[in-house]
């Protein structure tokens with residue numbers, strides 16, 4: 363998939379969130395974490411909501427996760443995103459509770475709880491999106507809707 | 515803090531007013547706001563000179579000074595803004611109650627005006643529309659984590675919650691359909707509703723186009739041009755008015771135990787995806803009001819989407835977590851059910867006034883003047899939007 367010229371691109375220089383995009387530009391997944399208490403600060407921000415420290419840094423995270431939900435978009439809302447396409451919500455295995463969004467072309471077969479792996483999509487010079495691709499499901503069946511996997 | 519809320523029943527909504535609801539108003543939001551406010555002021559038996567306060571919503575293009583200028587308010591002494599977005603209306607009433615209670619004003623107009631269909635359409639992703647060709651995000655809004663992936667509109671976010679609810683609890687499309695159909699039947703009885711003359715059948719619902727799976731066209735609310743306003747004052751003064759007041763038994767705002775930044779997409783980062791700030795607000799509201807879900811005669815539940823209603827049914831304690839689907843399908847929400855809901859048609863079928871029309875319909879139920887009146891209704895729950903934060907009201911007959 364190549365990025366559409368009209369696709370929104372992320373600000374990569376924000377003082378709270380910029381490190382995420384700088385890591386992505388090096389094909390790495392990094393989350394902000396508190397240097398004092400270790401809490402993952404996602405969505406990224408300097409201030410730790412647990413211990414109120416402002417000493418935080420970026421922690422590289424294994425780029426694997428679990429599918430927490432998805433939607434196949436069938437209605438056109440924006441020229442950069444012609445339907446159908448699929449939005450995935452992925453929970454990171456190494457940082458439970460931290461989630462990221464991904465875009466998939468079309469309407470692929472997906473199952474709740476399916477393992478997902480990050481991919482890195484360069485969309486502009488120095489701007490790379492973290493995307494998510496499904497790995498073979500640990501569970502399979504006739505219909506994703508009929509499955510109620512263990513999401514804990 | 516035990517016991518209730520010290521201001522219980524002491525402040526009231528004394529007047530309500532609305533414009534027509536349409537797809538193209540042909541007027542500015544300011545004109546709409548002025549029209550709705552004048553109607554509410556007249557309904558309260560007051561004159562423009564009696565209004566000394568204004569409360570607006572953060573998403574409104576009309577500023578307090580704009581309304582004062584538009585109406586020629588000679589005695590404006592208090593103004594305020596509440597939000598966020600659709601979470602505003604009940605909290606706006608609460609802000610007006612607080613201002614009157616504090617002696618900062620006596621009669622406050624609370625309004626919401628928008629050209630939500632002919633102007634900026636929130637359902638099409640307002641942030642991405644505003645961004646044009648600039649990079650998105652930064653400044654604490656976190657849009658950079660969502661918009662570049664094609665997640666740009668509220669319906670897509672709620673579709674993710676609906677899919678998750680279906681997977682965890684076995685909720686079915688038929689459960690969402692039941693919510694859409696009940697709202698439409700109430701709109702069919704309401705001449706002011708945009709869908710008044712348009713019945714909706716099960717086949718219509720199922721045959722409608724999918725927008726963002728599993729949500730179809732009729733799971734989405736009706737983007738609308740129009741305005742709504744109410745007048746908030748003391749119960750003592752409201753009782754002198756020409757119409758029965760709706761007493762504010764309790765009001766509450768809350769963001770829940772894990773507040774999120776931004777507008778709505780960030781709610782996908784909350785620890786618990788399927789429990790909304792409504793759960794915390796419900797607890798506070800019931801405690802302040804000294805009432806519980808069993809005491810509610812009729813409910814006006816914010817319904818930007820059908821799934822929004824289903825989540826609130828659980829959070830406000832009308833059924834257990836996960837049971838929203840069977841509850842919605844049980845007939846409980848219909849006019850003869852245990853919890854008649856959105857008796858004017860709601861956001862889904864009356865018009866999307868960003869939750870403000872729910873406050874007006876709550877007052878009508880308390881007055882006994884709804885086009886789908888619940889016999890003997892004395893207590894009405896009104897809720898405002900989710901997911902970023904929310905607010906709610908308990909209205910009571912005097």
Ligand SMILES: [Zn+2]
Pocket residue numbers: 396397398399400401410411412413414415
């Ligand atoms: Zn910390």
